[in-house]
Amino acid sequence: MLEVAEPLNDAKWPLETVVRDNFLRPRNTGTLEPPAHTACAASVTCGAAIRMSFKVDESHRITEIRYQAAGCSVLVAAASNLTEAVKGMTTGQAAASARQLTWPGGVPAGREECVLLACNALLEGIKHFSDSVRDEWAGDEALICTCFGVSEKTIQRHVRLGGFERIEEVTKACNAGAGCRSCWPLIQDILDEPNYATATGPHD
């Protein structure tokens, strides 16, 4: 026999207000067609999945963003909340924000993985976007960090002057690598390369 679910109400919905609000009134649901950038994330543990798509303008600001989720209330609420938060941000700002795993009032206890899934879908989409911009880059200097517009020469100069050995030191000095991290292997290549002595002045 089918059981009829009880209607939702505040007294029987013991989640945070932000979760409840974003789950019952989800913002930015749906999908965007190409040339929007799209990425998916899924959990093999619980089976939840999410697809996120977004459009950017010429200054790499997110102008539109949508998601489709199959999962729990916290995943839906996290995607709703995240998409609202990053609208209007540059992809670098959005990626850095998604990494901080912030949540108004704190991430619901024990549900970090649900929030992380929404963040990972956005980060994956931004990585694809960054890779495509880097691949199509036609500037004078090689572009390493798309998120923050940092060139190879700038990173070489910081590495040389600071004697850096770790990516975190480069990030602290010039922001390269603080977003989606798709540039990390390239920054590591520069750190591993002893022959950057020809690098010249600042080129940000």
Ligand code: FES
């Ligand atoms: S390209 Fe995203 S952090 Fe560098």
